[in-house]
Amino acid sequence: xxxxxxxxxxxxxxxxxxxxxxxxxxxxxxxxxxxxxxxxxxxxxxxxxxxxxxxxxxxxxxxxxxxxxxxxxxxxxxxxxxxxxxxxxxxxxxxxxxxxxxxxxxxxxxxx
Amino acid sequence: xxxxxxxxxxxxxxxxxxxxxxxxxxxxxxxxxxxxxxxxxxxxxxxxxxxxxxxxxxxxxxxxxxxxxxxxxxxxxxxxxxxxxxxxxxxxxxxxxxxxxxxxxxxxxx
Numbered sequence: 077x078x079x080x081x082x083x084x085x086x087x088x089x090x091x092x093x094x095x096x097x098x099x100x101x102x103x104x105x106x107x108x109x110x111x112x113x114x115x116x117x118x119x120x121x122x123x124x125x126x127x128x129x130x131x132x133x134x135x136x137x138x139x140x141x142x143x144x145x146x147x148x149x150x151x152x153x154x155x156x157x158x159x160x161x162x163x164x165x166x167x168x169x170x171x172x173x174x175x176x177x178x179x180x181x182x183x184x185x186x187x188x
Numbered sequence: 189x190x191x192x193x194x195x196x197x198x199x200x201x202x203x204x205x206x207x208x209x210x211x212x213x214x215x216x217x218x219x220x221x222x223x224x225x226x227x228x229x230x231x232x233x234x235x236x237x238x239x240x241x242x243x244x245x246x247x248x249x250x251x252x253x254x255x256x257x258x259x260x261x262x263x264x265x266x267x268x269x270x271x272x273x274x275x276x277x278x279x280x281x282x283x284x285x286x287x288x289x290x291x292x293x294x295x296x297x298x
Binding site for chain 1: 221223229230231232233236274276285286288289290291
């Protein structure tokens with residue numbers, strides 16, 4: 077099994093629909109992150125969490141929300157999807173502030 | 189100006205060539221990461237370094253903190269090395285923030 081698992085891997089949806097992307101990790105890490113990748117823009121931070129009770133906004137959190145259901149699970153929600161949220165989304169984990177990064181395989185979201 | 193700049197943006201090489209990808213940054217950092225992303229695939233961490241040099245197989249990463257510069261070298265390149273290589277820095281004093289470069293697309297032809 078992968079260290080960091082994202083579901084779904086691909087999703088096509090329509091404007092206005094609610095979408096949830098899920099992430100689970102088996103590394104036992106405290107820190108989890110959601111990033112968005114767009115061509116030519118690199119990876120940008122949406123939300124991050126240092127533990128179950130700690131949730132923080134990243135640089136592009138508008139239109140997104142998250143839930144840290146357990147140390148191993150971190151979900152990203154789009155309450156009302158819009159076309160410019162079409163992107164590749166990555167979940168990542170790390171152990172402490174300076175540990176190695178572990179990424180999921182990515183979730184490709186298309187909003188029509 | 190981006191805090192992390194990579195060069196070149198695109199690189200094409202012949203199998204067996206020595207490859208160098210550069211990363212320059214403008215902020216104080218606590219660590220620098222090199223990541224690899226294959227087309228359509230996930231992202232894998234290659235190195236994390238805060239000083240000096242690290243080697244793993246045919247890959248070598250170096251960092252010069254004073255010059256705010258890091259290089260990723262690939263010796264005896266192979267078509268399976270074709271991927272996007274991404275530099276990311278952990279900004280000092282901000283224990284969550286990673287700032288990413290836009291990546292270098294490497295294509296190694298047989």
